[in-house]
Amino acid sequence: MTIPFEGPEKKLEIILKTPDPSIRTNEDGRWTGVVKACGAEIVSHKSTKEMDAYLLSESSLFLWDDRVLMITCGKTSLVKAVPGIIDIVSRENVGLFFYERKNLMYPHLQTSDFETDVHDLSAYFPGKSYRLGPANHDHVHIFYFSAPETEVEEEEDITLEVLMHDMHPAVLSDFVPKEEDTVEDLENRSGIDQLYPDMESDSFQFRPYGYSLNKIRGEAYMTIHVTPEPSGSYASFETNVHEDDYTETIRQVIGIFRPSRFSLVMTGSQDESRAPMERRLPSRMPGYRITEKSFYEFDSGYAVIFFNYMKTE
Numbered sequence: 001m002t003i004p005f006e007g008p009e010k011k012l013e014i015i016l017k018t019p020d021p022s023i024r025t026n027e028d029g030r031w032t033g034v035v036k037a038c039g040a041e042i043v044s045h046k047s048t049k050e051m052d053a054y055l056l057s058e059s060s061l062f063l064w065d066d067r068v069l070m071i072t073c074g075k076t077s078l079v080k081a082v083p084g085i086i087d088i089v090s091r092e093n094v095g096l097f098f099y100e101r102k103n104l105m106y107p108h109l110q111t112s113d114f115e116t117d118v119h120d121l122s123a124y125f126p127g128k129s130y131r132l133g134p135a136n137h138d139h140v141h142i143f144y145f146s147a148p149e150t151e152v153e154e155e156e157d158i159t160l161e162v163l164m165h166d167m168h169p170a171v172l173s174d175f176v177p178k179e180e181d182t183v184e185d186l187e188n189r190s191g192i193d194q195l196y197p198d199m200e201s202d203s204f205q206f207r208p209y210g211y212s213l214n215k216i217r218g219e220a221y222m223t224i225h226v227t228p229e230p231s232g233s234y235a236s237f238e239t240n241v242h243e244d245d246y247t248e249t250i251r252q253v254i255g256i257f258r259p260s261r262f263s264l265v266m267t268g269s270q271d272e273s274r275a276p277m278e279r280r281l282p283s284r285m286p287g288y289r290i291t292e293k294s295f296y297e298f299d300s301g302y303a304v305i306f307f308n309y310m311k312t313e
Contacts, residue, residue, distance in 0.1 A: 005210070007227030007234030008102040008163065009059055010078040010117075011071045015096040015157075016089060017147065019065040023088050024052050034084040035061060039076040043212075046202040050219040055202050060214055060223045071238070073225060075110060079117045082124060096300060097125050098267070099143040102163060103133075114141040132294040132306035138165070138263050139306075146300035157302075158268030158277070160246055162237040164259035167228070171258050175228035176209050186211065191256045195249075196222050196241065226257075235259070247282040254285065262288075264307040270297065277305050287313055 016023075026032060026045075031054065035042055040058040047053065054061040059071040068085055072078045079099075086094070099121060101114050112120075118129050125145035133139025174190045183205045187193040192213065199215035199222060206212070211226040222239040235257045243249060246266075254262065266277045278295075292308035 005074055005227050005229060005232075007073055007225070007229075007232065007236070008104050009071050009073045009225070009236060010076070010102075011069075011098075011100040012078060012082070012085075013070075013096075013098040014068045014085065014089060014094055016066045016093050017095040017149075018093055020089065020093065021065045023068070024063045024065065026052075030084070030088055031061065031063070034070075034081045034088070037084050038070075038072055038078050038081040039074075040072055043204050044202055046200060046214065046216055048200075048216055048218055051216060051221065053202065053214045053216045053221060055204055055212055055214050059212065059225050062214075062221055062223075064219065069221075071223070071225075073227070077111050079112065079120050082121065086124060091124065094125070094145075095147050096302070097121075097127065097143075097145040100265075101141045102263075103139050103141075114143075118143050130296055132265075132296060132304065133263070133292050133308060137292065138163070138261065138308050140263070140265060142304065144298055146298065146302075156242055156269060157240075158242060158266065159238065159240050160249075161265040161267075162250060162253050162262060163265065164235045164237075164254070164257050164262040165233070166260035167233045167235060168258035169230070171256070172228045172230060172233055175205075175211050175226050177205055177207060181205070183211075187213075191252075192224065195224075195237075195252060195256075196239070244280060246280050250282055251285070254288075260311045262309050264309070265304065267302065267304045270301050270303050277303065281305070281307065285309055287311060 040056045043055045045054050052063040058074040058076050062069040121143055127143050127145030130142045131139055183203050196215055199217040201215050203213040209228050213224040215222040220241045224237050226235040237253045288309040289312050291310045294306040297303040
């Protein structure tokens, strides 16, 4: 019997109080060890002056002078990477810590659940845990910590996630490798190559199937991960590119993957001088209806907004 692959990700982000360019080096294999600790491997690496982007066997790792973002899927245990990360960045220099875990398709195959993860993380950070979305439908769990003296950066900090389930069968076939198929062929026929085309791309097509992509430009990134198994297809899109209105980007992503249902998660710093997060998201999506909307503002000035969409056709 084939063991199904778990597409929905676990994600952690650490924002430092003081930037430290030295954390980005991997000459001593420090980040190779961090990735290995959670059960993944580094596949490839791209960099700009401002950041490093690693494509992993299970998702991605991004490094800046002032933060770490790590996303893993499958049966990985992302929490096991935390001790190694803290050794690199220094616990005293951690200003904000986010850990996010979406509800899973095959939770019985995991090595831990969210409650266990929170127990382990609480040994390092006295944070709080939250759930956005209904318990019996798509939702995300968040564990959050902010150091008392941490202040929101003056520059806007915002992240958009589109988490998609049950893609159209025609889309699934695009991600099944064909004879002499290249990853560029896949990106061209699916339309992925039209997403932020000015960014530098690093992608990989797994066998028998599966696809991961990192794109970077300066401090900005975009990442996509696709699990095209018909029994539980899933795709995720994430970016920190700043847009006053993400409607067209979201419609473009949904048009590529054509999911039966999807969730939007936007996390960002709050500032009265900027457009509220909700106004940056589409008021409606043709062919879909909103079934859930949640909002939570953290004590540090960051907030998260969550939407569930269901296909109406």
